[in-house]
Amino acid sequence: MTKRIFRSILCVSVAVLAAILIITLGVVYGYVNVQQRSELRDEAVYLAPGVEADGAEYLRKLEQTEKRITLVDPDGTVLYDNQADPSVMENHGNREEIREALATGEGEASRRSHSLEEPTLYYAKRLESGQVLRLAGSEYHVFTVFANLLYPMCAVSLFMVLMAAFFAMRASGKIVEPINRLDLEEVKEGDVYEEIAPLIRKITHQKETIVKQVLEAQKQQREFEDMKERLRREFTANVSHELKTPLTSISGFAEIIQNGIVKPEDIPGFAGKIFEESQRLIVLVNDIIKISQLDEGGIPYDKEEIDLYEMAEEVLGRLEEPARKKHLNLQLLGEHVKIGGVRMILDEVIYNLCDNAVKYNRENGTVIVRVKRDRKGTQLVVADTGIGIAKEHQGRVFERFYRVDKSHSKSIGGTGLGLSIVKHGAAFLGAAVELDSRPDEGTVVTLTWKS
Incomplete structure (x- = not known):
């Protein structure tokens, strides 16, 4: 147990150290990258007045520099380049930084140079003449930054790992010491610190x-x-x-x-x-x-993607005639939402819900079917303005053959198995069923497929 605690503490410490080093490397790399871009921008601003005065001739007089300097005509023709022959260079009008500079006055880009075959940072500035002065420099790769920091990072990491191992060993020993001192023949909660008390109580009352x-x-x-x-x-x-x-x-x-x-x-x-x-x-x-x-689970089936809205629309279409006889208003609201399921079972579930909403509704009533998707998941809601169900019956309406009012149920037909089929079918489809009903106001049944 001591070794396990030691390894856990040490692993957590090393993981935290690694995270800190990675974050530090990312911050340093970001800082270096920003500095590179700033240097290119400052040098371009410094050179711009001379180029505007003497053109490419001014650039030819400059001392050799590590930065690549390019002068591009508004039509993309390369007029000068201090590291390549302009006469063999392709038109630069399609370069990202050139296009951006011509459009807004300045532009930046980072990509692999076709001429130098290395990752390069670019900064371009539009001159008053319309020409574009572009400076480029080799982009420091993250591994280059890492190599420069390798020795100090290794030294710090080694020191931190050794310190972590030392403190992990001390801490693991302290943690298990009270457990090692336990007298299992006569266990007393006062013999150990408070954190072990639940274990002691558990051992004491285990038989009971x-x-x-x-x-x-x-x-x-x-x-x-x-x-x-x-x-x-x-x-x-x-x-x-x-x-x-x-x-x-x-x-x-x-x-x-x-x-x-x-x-x-x-x-x-x-x-x-x-x-x-x-x-x-x-x-x-x-x-x-x-x-x-x-x-x-003996139903032969093939699961498929089913549009819940379209299926509800089909079911309501089959119930138009009984609804018309009672002068009911059938409404389908919501959106097209697809779920995975068995078409035959889903059709049976939706039909039984809607059929009940029609059968137990009042003359000139309303049946509303809503399909929606929100943070709870996908929902099919069937609401009616019917006779409702008393609270004491709501827990049993999904039982087989259970009827709230047997005489009324007999007069309107039905087998007493509709809601039981809904319950079992919904479970088969992975949906939860909720019922909310008030006598003389109506019933709302909700099927929910969690996301």
Whole structure:
């Protein structure tokens, strides 16, 4: 443990030292670069009056200098260069610093020189004659600056590393000393410093904690088993009841027709009722299958990019007819946002939300679907002005076959599995479901895909 603490402290110290050296190198390099540019600018300003008076002749009379001096005509023709033959040099009108100087009076650039084949800093100044005086100097590379500072940096670094190692060794020994002095046969919190007290308390109460955890786990397991059994019985009873209701109706209407006690003109009506109940039975069975597939992950699927706005638009299009019968105003707001998911499952989730918003709405009500993306992620919000859900029911509406008002639900249709499909489908798609509802005001359901 002592070695680990020592290595950790030493590594942190070395990392901090390295960061300081890198920052220092960057600051020094930036300073040198600024100084280079300033020297070029000052020398250009110094030479400008002489060039304006005597032109290139003035430059030829100058003593040899490390700086490269170039005089360029407004059309880009090189008139003079102290390190290359102007007659073989290409037109400089397209050089960045030349263009900038002609446009604004002065220009700067940093690039590799075609003539000298080395990184070069350029400064150009436009003269009153329209010509451009350009000075250039070799740009110090960051490694050049590093080489110049290598010896002092190495000396300082070695000294700092040795100091860090010394203090790390001392600190690690001090940290573990109270732990090494612990008497595990008779542990007392007062024998060590305060930072070790939580460890002492943990050792002292370890057995008691383990026993409590085991008892709590056993209790939770029993509760879980009881809950599973209760849900299984409820599901079986609900499925039996929901299947029995349409089957009883179908059987009754068929028996009446079979016994010939129906007038011929009433047969189409009875047949229509048989058809309605059979369709209700098919929808119920399909919903049960969907729930089971979502539970078991047995749905064959291919994930793809889906435009959430377009899918919501398609779903609202399929609900236009039932909405028209109740004189509802369907609105789709927001933006086109794409998410990754399974089209069939996403369609089922959005359809069930919108279908509920239509079914449980009031005459002349409104259904608003909004698609948006913000800091929380991507959201699909379905809001209605319907009958709402009381607070005591909101925690259970996503359960299978749960209905707030069974008589009302029966009159408008539905299997009681819609919101359960929404919950399981959203979980499959990686979305969180939030419900906010107030009786007689409406309901808002939000699906959120976190960024």
